Structures are given as structure tokens and as C-alpha cells.
Amino acid sequence: MTSVDTLMQPDAQGFFGPYGGQAVPEHLKKIMDEIAQAYVEISQTQAYQDELAELYQYYVGRPSPIYFAKRLSAHCGGARIYLKREDLNHTGAHKINHCLGEALLAKHMGKTKVIAETGAGQHGVALATACALVGLPCEIHMGAVDIAKEHPNVTKMKILGARLISVTRGTQTLKDAVDSAFEAYLEDPQNFIYAIGSVVGPHPFPMMVRDFQSIIGREARTQFPQLTGRQPDYVAACVGGGSNAMGIFSGFLDLPEVKLVGVEPAGRGFAIGDHAATLSYGQPGTMHGFHSYMLQDPQGEPLPVHSIASGLDYPSVGPQHSYLKDLGRAEYHAVDDQACLDAFIKLSRIEGIIPALESAHALAWAMQKAPELDADACILVNLSGRGDKDADFVAEQLGL
Numbered sequence: 001m002t003s004v005d006t007l008m009q010p011d012a013q014g015f016f017g018p019y020g021g022q023a024v025p026e027h028l029k030k031i032m033d034e035i036a037q038a039y040v041e042i043s044q045t046q047a048y049q050d051e052l053a054e055l056y057q058y059y060v061g062r063p064s065p066i067y068f069a070k071r072l073s074a075h076c077g078g079a080r081i082y083l084k085r086e087d088l089n090h091t092g093a094h095k096i097n098h099c100l101g102e103a104l105l106a107k108h109m110g111k112t113k114v115i116a117e118t119g120a121g122q123h124g125v126a127l128a129t130a131c132a133l134v135g136l137p138c139e140i141h142m143g144a145v146d147i148a149k150e151h152p153n154v155t156k157m158k159i160l161g162a163r164l165i166s167v168t169r170g171t172q173t174l175k176d177a178v179d180s181a182f183e184a185y186l187e188d189p190q191n192f193i194y195a196i197g198s199v200v201g202p203h204p205f206p207m208m209v210r211d212f213q214s215i216i217g218r219e220a221r222t223q224f225p226q227l228t229g230r231q232p233d234y235v236a237a238c239v240g241g242g243s244n245a246m247g248i249f250s251g252f253l254d255l256p257e258v259k260l261v262g263v264e265p266a267g268r269g270f271a272i273g274d275h276a277a278t279l280s281y282g283q284p285g286t287m288h289g290f291h292s293y294m295l296q297d298p299q300g301e302p303l304p305v306h307s308i309a310s311g312l313d314y315p316s317v318g319p320q321h322s323y324l325k326d327l328g329r330a331e332y333h334a335v336d337d338q339a340c341l342d343a344f345i346k347l348s349r350i351e352g353i354i355p356a357l358e359s360a361h362a363l364a365w366a367m368q369k370a371p372e373l374d375a376d377a378c379i380l381v382n383l384s385g386r387g388d389k390d391a392d393f394v395a396e397q398l399g400l
């Protein structure tokens with residue numbers, strides 16, 4: 001079997017097996033290498049580790065608990081379902097884990113501005129929060145269409161002091177926001193930093209963001225045996241770019257008896273533009289600065305994608321997931337919008353926990369799997385975020 005080091009550590013060019021790398025112009029490669037070097041140096045110092053550990057504990061509220069969903073398990077029948085409660089973090093999801101890491105790194109590197117795009121505003125709010133905390137200017141690019149749709153998050157970013165750029169070109173959504181933010185970054189990449197929102201983009205971001213999120217897996221590996229006397233049979237997480245999944249998977253990679261399951265959005269069907277199940281239906285390709293499975297047209301342009309959970313509608317996936325898929329160390333399944341909505345309502349009404357629509361995908365998979373397993377089997381679901389942001393939308397969908 002491939003050693004855990006090989007599964008975890010990219011090579012010197014940033015490849016996990018054939019995936020990853022730095023598909024960017026030469027001058028940007030140099031800057032990415034500087035970030036990689038600064039990250040490796042700083043992350044090994046005690047001061048940085050202490051600073052991040054203290055923020056995780058006293059600011060984010062870590063460790064997040066693991067909760068046995070007893071009533072939901074009884075409802076499904078079969079295996080016991082446990083939840084890693086990332087929804088209880090400050091700002092309501094796992095994204096704060098890597099945004100704090102990126103903001104601290106930016107401060108240590110003397111960067112003068114943190115730039116990013118946001119789709120539904122989740123990454124924007126988490127990053128604006130982290131930048132407020134470390135005292136760095138933050139500039140968030142967001143499509144005008146998304147700005148009109150996502151009022152609470154837009155307001156939060158403004159309150160937190162971020163500069164919000166409304167992007168009015170093209171379809172005025174995420175893709176155009178990425179282009180706009182990247183152009184702003186290229187004006188001065190030496191002094192600015194582009195804070196990528198998942199385990200995607202050129203090296204070192206897939207490795208770095210994974211490291212910041214790996215706190216989830218380290219905690220879970222210690223907590224689960226304390227609770228049950230053993231490790232789980234399955235660890236499941238939703239996969240958009242793949243950061244919350246890589247975070248929890250990384251705690252269990254060296255335990256072959258623990259099966260790792262990534263859950264992608266099957267959306268409303270398998271036609272182009274109706275889903276975002278990259279690992280289930282995509283092919284290896286290159287875009288956004290890295291090589292991975294992608295949903296691409298023959299010209300290499302990203303295909304349109306859809307999911308009821310806006311945090312999952314990305315036409316590629318982190319390179320480490322592509323590698324884990326090819327090696328068979330993780331399996332990837334797709335869950336559609338309807339099953340997601342059903343899981344959302346079930347968890348709300350049976351356990352009194354309103355999950356994010358993203359997280360409800362992983363939960364839906366667990367609810368389908370549990371009845372196939374016997375009563376002493378355990379499934380640990382990473383509940384990546386809470387559903388406050390989705391409440392109005394779901395109520396409208398269901399006519400509540």
C-alpha cells in the first residue's frame with residue numbers, strides 16, 4: 001500500500017501523484033514558491049503553532065464535539081450515525097479554520113492586502129472575519145447577481161470592514177468574480193495575497209488549506225475512541241473543492257479499516273449543467289492553476305455546474321482527492337438535491353440541528369448507507385456547517 005507520507009505530502013513541484021502542480025506563468029510560480037517556503041518556515045515555529053492553537057480554542061471554540069445522533073440512527077435503522085459538529089464553530093462552518101491560517105500567514109509575510117472571490121458569501125464572511133481579527137485589509141470580489149441574492153452575507157462582510165467589489169461583467173456570478181479577484185491580485189502579487197477558499201489552486205494552497213483543516217481529523221481520531229472505544233467504520237464528508245473532507249480524512253488515512261467517503265452533488269440530474277459531481281463524471285484536466293479531475297468542455301473551458309448547495313457547485317476538485325480516488329483509498333458518491341433536502345429536514349426535525357445544505361449531502365449518504373449495515377457499525381459524518389444561511393430558501397422550496 002502507498003505510505004501515508006506519500007498520500008499526504010505533495011512532491012517538490014506540488015503533485016499528489018499526477019495531480020496538482022503549479023499551472024501558472026513563471027513569475028507567479030516564483031511567488032507561489034515564496035508562499036510555500038514562508039509557510040513551511042513559519043508553520044514549524046512554536047510561536048505560530050501556539051498562536052493558531054490558541055485561536056482555534058478560544059476564538060473558534062474548538063474542539064468541536066462529536067455527537068451521537070441517536071434518534072436519527074433509530075429512524076434510519078442499522079448503523080449508528082455520529083456528527084462532527086463543525087457547525088458549532090464561530091461563523092458557523094469549517095471555513096474559519098483555514099481562513100485564520102491564511103490570514104496569520106499573510107500577516108507574518110508582511111502582505112498588505114488579502115484578496116479573494118466569494119460565491120454565496122461563505123468564504124467571504126470567514127475571510128473578512130479572520131482579516132478583522134489580525135488587522136489586515138480584505139477585498140472580496142462578488143458577482144452582482146450573487147450580491148443581490150445573498151443579502152445577510154453581504155451585510156456581514158461590510159460590517160466586518162471588508163471592501164466589497166461588485167463584479168458586473170459576464171454572468172455576474174462566481175466565475176466572473178474569480179477572474180476579477182485574480183486580476184486585482186496580479187496588480188501587485190508581491191504585496192497582496194490571494195486567499196484560496198478550498199484545497200484547490202496552485203501549490204502550496206491544496207497542501208496548506210488541507211493542513212489548516214486537518215485539525216478536524218486530528219480531533220476526531222482522538223474523540224471517537226473516547227466516545228465508543230474504537231474508530232468509525234466510515235467517515236463521510238461533502239465535497240465541493242474538498243477542504244472539509246480533506247480535513248477530516250487526513251486524521252484517518254493511515255487506518256485502512258476506516259473507509260473514507262466523499263459525497264458530491266448530483267444536483268437535478270446527470271445532464272451537463274445539472275450537477276457538480278466532478279469525481280463521479282469528470283476527467284483529468286487542467287484549469288485554475290492545477291491538474292485534477294474536472295468538468296470541462298473539449299476546449300478546456302469549465303462546464304456549467306449546478307447544486308442546490310452553492311458551496312458545492314465547483315467544476316473541479318482538490319488534487320489530493322483525485323489521487324485518493326485513483327488509489328482507491330477514498331470512494332466518492334453523488335447525492336441529488338432531493339435527497340439533500342430530505343436529509344436537511346430530517347436532521348432538523350429528529351435532532352433539532354439545522355445543517356448547511358452542503359453538509360446535508362454527506363448526511364443523506366449516511367442515511368442511505370446506515371440501513372445496509374448492522375447495529376454495531378458506526379458512520380461519522382462531518383457536519384461542515386449550520387443551515388441558518390439556507391433556512392429561508394428551504395422554507396420557500398418546501399412551501400413552509
Ligand SMILES: *Cc1c(COP(=O)(O)O)cnc(C)c1O
Binds near residue numbers: 123240356385
Ligand atoms: C464552502 C462550504 C463547503 C464546501 O467546501 P469544501 O472545500 O468542499 O469543504 C461545505 N460545507 C460548507 C458548510 C461550506 O460553507
